[in-house]
Amino acid sequence: MAELRGALIGCGFFAVNQMHAWRDIEGASIVAICDRGPDRLRIVGDQFGITKRYIDAAELFADESLDFVDIATTAPSHRPLVEMAARYRVPVICQKPFAPTLADAKAMVKACADAGVPLMVHENFRWQSPIQAVRAVLDSGKIGTPFFGRISFRSAHDVFSGQPYLAKGKRFIIEDLGIHSLDIARFLLGDVSTITTRTARINPDIAGEDVATMLMDHKNGATSVVDCSYATKLAVEPFPETLIEIDGSDGTIRLAQGYRLTVTGKSGTKILDVSPPLLPWASRPWHNIQESVVAIQQHWVDCLAKGTEPATSGADNLQTFALVEAAYLGAASHEPVHLDALL
Ligand code: NAD
Numbered sequence: 001m002a003e004l005r006g007a008l009i010g011c012g013f014f015a016v017n018q019m020h021a022w023r024d025i026e027g028a029s030i031v032a033i034c035d036r037g038p039d040r041l042r043i044v045g046d047q048f049g050i051t052k053r054y055i056d057a058a059e060l061f062a063d064e065s066l067d068f069v070d071i072a073t074t075a076p077s078h079r080p081l082v083e084m085a086a087r088y089r090v091p092v093i094c095q096k097p098f099a100p101t102l103a104d105a106k107a108m109v110k111a112c113a114d115a116g117v118p119l120m121v122h123e124n125f126r127w128q129s130p131i132q133a134v135r136a137v138l139d140s141g142k143i144g145t146p147f148f149g150r151i152s153f154r155s156a157h158d159v160f161s162g163q164p165y166l167a168k169g170k171r172f173i174i175e176d177l178g179i180h181s182l183d184i185a186r187f188l189l190g191d192v193s194t195i196t197t198r199t200a201r202i203n204p205d206i207a208g209e210d211v212a213t214m215l216m217d218h219k220n221g222a223t224s225v226v227d228c229s230y231a232t233k234l235a236v237e238p239f240p241e242t243l244i245e246i247d248g249s250d251g252t253i254r255l256a257q258g259y260r261l262t263v264t265g266k267s268g269t270k271i272l273d274v275s276p277p278l279l280p281w282a283s284r285p286w287h288n289i290q291e292s293v294v295a296i297q298q299h300w301v302d303c304l305a306k307g308t309e310p311a312t313s314g315a316d317n318l319q320t321f322a323l324v325e326a327a328y329l330g331a332a333s334h335e336p337v338h339l340d341a342l343l
Helices: 015-024 036-049 057-061 074-088 101-116 131-141 174-190 287-306 314-333
Strands: 006-010 028-034 068-071 092-095 119-122 144-152 192-200 212-217 223-231 243-248 252-256 262-267 266-275
Touching: 006 015, 006 057, 015 028, 015 036, 015 287, 028 036, 028 057, 057 074, 057 174, 057 314, 068 074, 068 287, 074 092, 074 101, 074 287, 101 119, 101 314, 119 287, 131 174, 131 243, 131 252, 131 287, 144 174, 174 192, 174 212, 174 243, 174 314, 192 314, 212 314
Parallel strands: 006 028, 006 068, 068 092, 092 119, 144 223
Antiparallel strands: 144 243, 192 212, 212 223, 243 252, 252 262, 262 266
């Protein structure tokens, strides 16, 4: 099959990982880039040797013949850019958070479905190899039927230096980081019927919440707790590890700090090191996330080749995004929120 020709829109902080990953992936390459900021366009273009550079996404779509576009801008621009891709019938990857509102997210899914254009949300955390290892244990049946889960991300890492916009939004940790944890909870325990949420702001210098605790009823009867914090000062900083506990009818799974996976089943306990590999271009502690970027982008290329729906398609991500919306509604009302009412 001929190599897929892709373009990247948005050459900011995170896009550099996506560009590195595209270089590692077989079957696709980035032929053009776009950023409304000339400095970022030059920096990323020079770093990755891309000569076709656009300030305006409309010109990119008009001039280039593309097999897909990878949108790595922040949420306010996602809907106009995804709808533009749909108009040009170009398959599209969109970074998380999918949109500023659930109504925008639904409109983007509809625009792509109506145009017959594949749409994947770059929801990469579930592609981290330690999380995939947890999923594989569940699939093996070793712990029986899961009835409880805890997905935990607690840190005091300074995320604001690399992403200053995170300090300014009225919504912070649920929309930016919790969205990944909620998606992992769905990935491991299935879709959710009800969510109850409490939030707090500990850091006085930011506008949004930096602590959130969410209790969820999964449709299959399991209960989970998703807790996240950027105000938790620990002896050993775990950023950006997600820690997981799952209890099942026949055993337990514990993914502990340091990528230590302990599985207890009927035949005893096994402890595994599920540390992610350090790719040549990656840097600690981000290597966990950087490896997942390669995995999700390879998945996209494989899905395009086979004509199958990506695991984190736009339609799938509506379920994750609805959890974000529901969490904010529930944090404000202090009431449980039913997901079906939003979807
Ligand atoms: P950033 O502000 O550093 O970069 C965004 C870039 O997009 C900027 O250079 C900006 O000029 C450009 N841009 C914005 N609107 C545009 C438009 N209409 N046309 C062309 N260019 C445009 O942001 P970032 O920190 O790189 O985050 C980008 C997205 O990636 C966010 O949605 C963020 O949540 C997400 N992100 C994801 C992960 C992950 O693990 N999946 C990690 C970090 C950030």
